Amino acid sequence: MEEMNKHMPLAEAVARHVKDGQTVALEGFTHLIPFAAAHEIIRQGRRDLTLIRMTPDIIYDQMIGMGCAKALQFSWGGNPGVGSIHRFRDAIENSWPLPLAIQEHSHADMAGRYQAGASGLPFSVLRGYVGSDLPKHNANIRSITCPFTGEKLAATPAINPDVTIIHAQKADRAGNVLINGIVGIQKEAVLAAKAAIATVEEVVDDLEAPMNACLLPHWVLGAVCHVPNGAHPSYAHGYYGRDNAFCKAWDAISRERETFRAWMEKHVMGTKDHAEFMKSIGVAPAKAANQ
Amino acid sequence: MPDTNTTEYTATEIMTIEAARRLKNGTVCFVGIGMPSAAANLARLTHAPDVVLIYESGTIGAKPDVLPLSIGDGELAEHADTVVSIPEIFRYWLQGGRVDVGFLGAAQVDRFGNINTTVIGGDYAKPKVRLPGAGGAPEIASNAKETWIIIKQGKRSFVPKLDFMTSVGHLEGGDSRAKSGARGKGPTAVITDLGILTPDPVTRELTLTALHPGVTVEQARANTGWDLKVAERLGATQAPTAKELEVLRDLQARTAKAHGTVSSE
Numbered sequence: 183m184e185e186m187n188k189h190m191p192l193a194e195a196v197a198r199h200v201k202d203g204q205t206v207a208l209e210g211f212t213h214l215i216p217f218a219a220a221h222e223i224i225r226q227g228r229r230d231l232t233l234i235r236m237t238p239d240i241i242y243d244q245m246i247g248m249g250c251a252k253a254l255q256f257s258w259g260g261n262p263g264v265g266s267i268h269r270f271r272d273a274i275e276n277s278w279p280l281p282l283a284i285q286e287h288s289h290a291d292m293a294g295r296y297q298a299g300a301s302g303l304p305f306s307v308l309r310g311y312v313g314s315d316l317p318k319h320n321a322n323i324r325s326i327t328c329p330f331t332g333e334k335l336a337a338t339p340a341i342n343p344d345v346t347i348i349h350a351q352k353a354d355r356a357g358n359v360l361i362n363g364i365v366g367i368q369k370e371a372v373l374a375a376k377a378a379i380a381t382v383e384e385v386v387d388d389l390e391a392p393m394n395a396c397l398l399p400h401w402v403l404g405a406v407c408h409v410p411n412g413a414h415p416s417y418a419h420g421y422y423g424r425d426n427a428f429c430k431a432w433d434a435i436s437r438e439r440e441t442f443r444a445w446m447e448k449h450v451m452g453t454k455d456h457a458e459f460m461k462s463i464g465v466a467p468a469k470a471a472n473q
Numbered sequence: 474m475p476d477t478n479t480t481e482y483t484a485t486e487i488m489t490i491e492a493a494r495r496l497k498n499g500t501v502c503f504v505g506i507g508m509p510s511a512a513a514n515l516a517r518l519t520h521a522p523d524v525v526l527i528y529e530s531g532t533i534g535a536k537p538d539v540l541p542l543s544i545g546d547g548e549l550a551e552h553a554d555t556v557v558s559i560p561e562i563f564r565y566w567l568q569g570g571r572v573d574v575g576f577l578g579a580a581q582v583d584r585f586g587n588i589n590t591t592v593i594g595g596d597y598a599k600p601k602v603r604l605p606g607a608g609g610a611p612e613i614a615s616n617a618k619e620t621w622i623i624i625k626q627g628k629r630s631f632v633p634k635l636d637f638m639t640s641v642g643h644l645e646g647g648d649s650r651a652k653s654g655a656r657g658k659g660p661t662a663v664i665t666d667l668g669i670l671t672p673d674p675v676t677r678e679l680t681l682t683a684l685h686p687g688v689t690v691e692q693a694r695a696n697t698g699w700d701l702k703v704a705e706r707l708g709a710t711q712a713p714t715a716k717e718l719e720v721l722r723d724l725q726a727r728t729a730k731a732h733g734t735v736s737s738e
Contacts (some may be wrong), residue, residue: 211530211559212546231477258606262506275603287607290612293559311615312653313605313616313640314611314638314652364532364545364556365558366530367560370559424546426731427732429554
């Protein structure tokens, strides 16, 4: 069936679209974080990635700690409501397991950079960074004078990832993808990218999308993968809640290199896919809301 | 007569309650996670039912039943007036000038209310402690009509010189903020567990203007990393009322239950 051609297993989508050395964005603002896809990238042993993400939280802690990344562009790196992400800190403070070159921005700026990328513009303009030290440490934060008012504004380069990966609630058979709830930066991140992968909670005959819904048409996506619970321990609105207990437990798991590695070896490297991963960590998969 | 409180309360509780009291009904408040969120929701649940809470995850008019653990919890979206994208929240609503109060936390502040949330110690490339970073704060601090900072006071948090300047306050004091291109009044209040600091109208240096019940000027001085200015007519905040404490504790208990452990706030 021709309309099925965007649907494929996650392992195949990652093998096909994510290559060593690429610039890769996995997005989702607390909500719909594509954990299953990150785990697959780790399993396939990708290296030298330049990772982009507004909020590198547990998902990038895992990728950085497993040695996937050489560089990171971001605007807030922590475990929300819990504290530090220890693998991220260890990489910055001690270059473990590898040095991590960081390029640091603010949220408003990262959002604008994705918008510029999605708009085919070379840079983004914002009322930002007034008085901040960030431009002193990031040569990509520059300024521009408005040709109409003479105002000085911040200017930063567009983001155009080689690959953007997102998670969403639903896809239809053709591969159109619907996102509900906190939609974050996913639409811009997908449209800014050269290729995009969406993992989804369920595949349905009819998306029943409201007229103004956040919908990504199949023809902007390179792959659509059916991965139930693919955002866990993040959440999928209407399907399952955020696993706050896991997010808190991550603090102790990740604090030391040895416990982190052991956990990743057992639950990610030691499992073949996300369904096995969920079983391995002992979390009962959520039932799809519509079933 | 206001109902008076005779029960014990913690320093964190009076800090949260005093911050909540300042938030007027109908104010549009861009809320940071943690202590700002606790105070803003306490205001909403007590004297300011129509306060408009905006979180950077894109939720406008959020009415969470429990405090969110992250800035993008589903709880925020569930009861919001509307949920918009991240570019929209920062461009139309924040940079567009729709926010009355930006309510922020910080790791360090200096005497002009400038904020550090990036690194502590060492240098930027090799910090002693790497903090989460800027998030939305630089643009909240420079685009909201005014900002409030809620922070526990101590020599490690109230520093003579920031290890890193993440978000602008009154810059170098005087008219330096006004000249910088930042919009809004900047920090109009710093609410701590010891009292309230407000900027001097001319120099913009943070001045201790009120103490919480039982706190002394000496305590405030001992917990400030610079020579603290104290207002000639030093005010006093009111002890929490029984009602304020009840609502706050109910909120914290609901939150702790929902998150599965005792809240640290």
